[in-house]
Amino acid sequence: MASSRRNWLKGAMIALTMLVLQQGTALAQQKFITVASTTSTEQSGLFKHLLPLFEKKTGIQVRVVALGTGQALDMGRRGDADVVFVHDKVAEEKFIADGFGVQRFEVMYNDFVLVGPKADPAKIAGGKDIVDACKKIAAAGAPFASRGDKSGTHAAELRLWKTSGVDPASGKGSWYRETGSGMGPTLNTASAMNAYAFTDRGTWLSFRNRGDLIIVVEGDQKLFNQYGVMLVNPAKHPHVKKDLGQAFVDWVISPEGQQAIAAYKIGADQLFFPNAKR
């Protein structure tokens, strides 16, 4: 082919190669850890607020992969994460017991709320008793959108149904609708169907597509949602960055980290309440 054409082709290939390599090398030089956490935590915006503070202090970049609690713990089991940061105490304790994590530290809690349509077919709005509300929803056969995705939120929801003596499976196909997806999509569905839903306050506060939904029940002790952080066990996965990961765990439960958590607000509302034991 003509030499000018050959040169143009060569030039284009070089440019393309540099474009491709550039982002590769930039990443390779950075100190980082991988943290498996949940979609609701990430979508609350907490990490955007918290992680830059940690990175500034230690120079360690924190890469958060946000999944459901079940998936996040699974990531930890497979060794694809260095730290796990979720909110399902029972599952977390099992994780430690099975030897996948070093130690569990309590970090903070937020709360869940029950949202529902203004029309309130189950007549529970303004109540303070979540168990009672659950009974009323089942009795009225009012539509309820569940995450159904093995997440911490989903696990908490199922525990409430159990406590109230209702088997939600009895409503499958009629009033109990499982979306199999994250908090946001489930709220989207609830908003579209005018259904009740169980959500963490953080996601609710930043959720823009509310439709006719409002908070109907809040403040019940049973609605508190405890977060725990765990270093993935280097004995099981030798490649885990245990020093960097431990630095993160230590910071998050330190007074500095706890203060940073408390300082995070959406508007005037504090979302997370630090409660690490010292």
Added chain:
Amino acid sequence: MTDLGEAFAAAWALVAGLDSGLAGIVMLSLQVSLSAVLLATLIGLPLGAAIAVERFPGRQLLIVLLNALMGLPPVVVGLLIYLLLSRAGPLGSLGILFTPQAMIIAQTVLIVPIIAALSRQTIEDAWREYSEQLRSLGARRLSGAMTLIWDTRFSLLTIVLAGFGRAAAEVGAVMIVGGNIDGVTRVMTTTIALETSKGDLPLALGLGIVLIVLVILLNALAAVIREIAQRRYG
């Protein structure tokens, strides 16, 4: 329809404000998909050409398979690559899960069948026209195939662009193998998915519009190139 109106406003605000977050996301999207299409072309084009001109047992079966693989669901590819690259998997020691490299690999796997199958068709059609003359001049099959690759380059460009379009538009594969990590593996499609799930629909739509415009521009460029080529080379 106020959502749509807000979406256009959001899109315009993003682009006009030259939002640096957006710039980073667009850059990464381009890097990942362009790299994938480049790799896929390097693999798929010679593969398609070889299948087009060679005759071997099982050839028809291979062609059917290749055509079928064009419809690989991205999320399935993502899952398979995830299982390969996970620390618990065979290639875990590479440690490239949740990096753009993993995303490039997944998208390459997705696009190779498209490039191979479509270039196979193009080159086979050309071979039908040219093969006697090329063989008469003394070209062997594979050397003839290389000549035809250059000769059909403008049709092949359209195929490469189709591959790029598929890569740039998919979300299933890059979400699973990339993890949608803020600032590291977040691309246009995964951001749209994220914003949608957060209920921020105007922003998601706005990003969607930016993505569509990008793809339209690239295809317009391809059309112009083909037009010029047609006039110059016949």
Added chain:
Amino acid sequence: MLPLELDQITFSAGGTTIINGISARIEAGPRTIILGPNGAGKSVLMRLCHGLLEPTGGRVVWHGARNGDVRRHQAMVFQRPVMLRRSALANVVYGLQLAGKSRRESELRAMDVLEVVGLEKQAHRPARVMSGGEQQRLALARAWALGPDVLFLDEPTANLDPASTQDIENIVNAIHASGTKIIMTTHNLGQARRLGDEILFISNGRLMEHSPIDRFFREPASPEASAFIKGELPWHQAGGTG
């Protein structure tokens, strides 16, 4: 390369026998025309001689070939010129480079042949935008540039107008004059008369006659040949596209 011997050649495809036991000996020198109606098997016979097809029976032997490299010293021009998406010059150069010549050598030789066929002013035009007649002249130039011992032509003017046909015939004669053996098929009697020194008359896959041109037209030895010359043979025979 020559003489070329065809020894009981047969060719079948898809259940049909297209060439049915042809034996002949083609010597260097005279312009050989393979004549016959459409579907007689002329094009298939050409491709068998040139090596583009393998006979299903019999052998094709080049008695004058040195160490078995038979393809190199032949060239072929087809009914439709097949040009790459490049300039006229580049198309000719392509063939030369395939034969192992350097780029410089190839370009010089290519320009020479383009001049002889009258296309030197179009050397840098894209080949595919040229007219049918020009492209066929280019095909001849490309073949000639390789300096073949034998040039096969398969109905080269079937798609051309009379003026272009005359150009092509003149070039064929020039190539012949330069020492290359011409073997050409046609179904056009006039062209056969103008360009032929000897005739191989094919009908229904069989060789009916092999004689010098005067004798063929004066005293055709077979009834099919007489009928053909008089224009009475069916225009299409069963064998295929000729």
